[in-house]
Amino acid sequence: MRGPLGIGRSLCVLGLAIALALPGLAAAAAPVAAANAAAVSEPGMSMVTFNLHHDREDWPSRRRTIVAELKRLQPDAIALQEVIQKRNVRNQAQWLASQLGYRYVFVSTDPVGAPKRYGNALLTRRPILARSEHLLLPLDDYRTVAHLRIDVDGKPVNVYATHLNERSDDAGQRIRRSQVEDLLRFIAGSAAGAPVVIAGDFNALVDAGDLSELRSHYGDSYGSVHVNTDLAGVSTLNRHYYQAPSRIDHIFFQQDEMVAREAKILFDQPDDGGRWASDHYGVWTRLQFAPAN
Structure with a gap:
């Protein structure tokens, strides 16, 4: 899916073409071109979140698809x-x-050395x-948060990875809701x-009441980009x-510090053999870092 930035580039090219045909519009086209160039060059980071579906359904085959796409994207961080x-x-x-040449952290409630460990992870190509x-x-719900503070071109950024309770009932x-409150306390500290x-x-729609306290502090990156999408x-x-x-599955960001420029769904098509990367798609x-006031 194309985000606003891709559309902006197309409009910029169209605007310059019109300006060449109509000299009187050249002055108006120049600020548009400059604004788009500034948006592209503004420093920032990219991130992926993806539920791996652990080792079900032929992990050795699925992982080839996953690593190929991640190599192509080269995100700064992966949850x-x-x-x-x-x-x-x-x-x-x-x-x-x-396979990616990244560093990683893995967090589990299962003790180190246990015959099986299950949890969340963060990967990054940036200095930790x-x-x-x-x-x-x-x-007793055995849920965890992994946290890294990474250096993004000289600026520190905190990235967190989590997985909330999956039940759809009132409980x-x-x-x-309790996990979100605890997550926010952990982030604050x-x-x-x-x-x-x-x-x-998050096992919840972005506008669910369970996530309301989180949404009061952080923006939904996909929704921020696709504002005119159903x-x-x-x-x-x-x-x-x-x-x-x-x-x-969501990537939330601190809106007073960052701006969401592009967002898309990953792994939403099967491979040539009809095998899916997971029972989830990725995001x-x-x-970009918000301009200083």
């Missing part, structure tokens, strides 16, 4: 959910990081300035004043597996 390591299955985040992790309340909504990006599988039809649950569209977004 992964449903990451597993067990006998005969190397930690999936570790494997992907080795700080790292931390957190077990979300309630502790699930209460648990997710770990961000050290640097911009914040939060990615993951978002009700957009899904991050793979429609091959799930009947109804549901956008539950990619490009963020």
